[in-house]
Amino acid sequence: MRVYPDQLSRHLKPLQQCYLVFGDDPWLCETSRGQIHAQAKKEGFEEKIQLTQETGFNWHDLVDQWQAMSLFSSRRIIELILPQAKPGSEGGAIFQSLMQMPNPDVLLIITGPKLALEQTKSKWFKTLDAQGVYVPCATPEGTQFQRWLDERIEHFKLTLTRDAREMLFSLYEGNLLAADQSLQLLQLLSPQDRIDSHQLSAYFEDQSRFSxxxxxxxxxxxxxxxxxxxxxxxxxxxxxxxxxxxxxxxxxxxxxxxxxxxxxxxxxxxxxxxxxxxxxxxxxxxxxxxxxxxxxxxxxxxxxxxxxxxxxxxxxxxxxxxxxxxxxxxxxxxxxxxxxxxxxxx
Structure with missing residues (x-):
């Protein structure tokens, strides 16, 4: 099931068996993972195991972790990183095997780069998507980015003039992480003030001699x-x-x-x-x-x-x-x- 990052919070109760967080936007990926981890913690998933598919990776390590008893008698999160988003035939077979033996005490989170259309049509992806949630973390552009920016400004309870919003849009379209960090800075510096573009320039130029x-x-x-x-x-x-x-x-x-x-x-x-x-x-x-x-x-x-x-x-x-x-x-x-x-x- 495909769920976009801004809708993810509505699809975390109950938690699914696995979550696929793929995309090239670091802020969206990290925020999505954070929401999943936060809900998992509320439901008793306290132990975390991280695996990375790299040279020499043994897919049976994933199977062992899936089947192993927790050392702390708590539910566990297994986070698998696929740097190339290419599990291969062996990985695909392992995924199919795991999905055929559900484990309510294990939550699987798989992360990696943006998936091409043909990858979302692959057998391994369809196997996981049928049992979980796919969160595509593509950077919003144009009006979508403006909507995201307005939501973050409201989240931080900031008051910005139109030219200040336009400045932020121009500065940070395509870089949600930097935009969010800048809004956090503004919340610290001017939580109650009405902020215009001249003030933004002063903040972000780091008190440079020339503006x-x-x-x-x-x-x-x-x-x-x-x-x-x-x-x-x-x-x-x-x-x-x-x-x-x-x-x-x-x-x-x-x-x-x-x-x-x-x-x-x-x-x-x-x-x-x-x-x-x-x-x-x-x-x-x-x-x-x-x-x-x-x-x-x-x-x-x-x-x-x-x-x-x-x-x-x-x-x-x-x-x-x-x-x-x-x-x-x-x-x-x-x-x-x-x-x-x-x-x-x-």
Whole structure:
């Protein structure tokens, strides 16, 4: 039976013979395992045995543990880790054998990486799924991630403005563990306060000398030397690349809307308020709009997306690419740097 992590708590009473927790999201996997362990403890499962299928693994060790009497006369949890999610023919036969001799005093939890569709159609998987619960722990994306984030914000009883929620969404989509840790930090620092994006930036930059807001202001103003200096300082102080990308994407999104309006002969007056651009900041955007065409802004967005993709897919913080991006806020740089690709693998 397939049960998604957010529904798991409703399927723990009574406990099934086995639980299959597979997926590549560490937060979901750990949280799901934690819920199962907590309910098992309430039902008297106190002893834990952990086995890992690795080179030389003896499948009969699993059978022995299944049949052995507990040393402490308590019910036991056997947790089997399948690093490759490939038990093979021998493992499959063992699973089938165990499911044919149910043991109410043993709870089997099998964990491993994300399963491909063909793996969920395999005989070994169907054997276990028929007697237990399959918990697929895939990282939620888009609206699903937003829903998860809103639920965690409510769980920690935090009050965040819309721009703060958008910042968290942009920073942590695809990384539930980091998002949850950040929300825990906010609960410690500001449990009763209303938190906006400026406060979030201050928390997560670890009191850096220069802020991401100063960096994006310098970019908008085409202060290339200052941009590169701030960028180098942010790197030296350990400011996370996702925070910088959030700031850059936010400003590029605003520029795109303003530029599109101008090219359509629309007045910017209504957009200033809609985009929450205060009077003292209008000159920054006017400066950028006087230099950058729609094609320039689109090129900046493509470059920023390439840096973000490298970070999310390869785990690489491309500081060289970010320096390149900061230079592209000068239209003259497009003629010199346009041929350089930012999404090449390192």
């Amino acid at each position: 991401v807001f100063q960096l994006t202001d310098a970019m908008l103003n085409n202060q290339q030397d200052k941009s590169l200096h701030i960028l180098a300082q942010l790197k030296a102080e350990g400011v996370a690349m996702p925070i910088i990308l959030w700031g850059v994407f936010k400003e590029l999104s605003i520029l795109l809307q303003l530029r599109t309006a101008l090219d359509s002969n629309q007045s910017l007056q209504s957009l200033w308020g809609k985009l929450r651009i205060w009077d003292k900041r209008k000159s920054l955007y006017q400066s950028a709009l006087n230099r950058l065409t729609l094609a320039h802004i689109e090129k900046l967005l493509v470059s920023a997306s390439a840096i973000e993709l490298k970070l999310k897919q390869q785990g690489i913080e491309d500081w060289t690419g970010m320096s390149h991006l900061s230079l592209l806020f000068d239209p003259k740089a497009h003629q010199v740097l346009a041929h350089i690709k930012l999404n090449q693998e390192e």
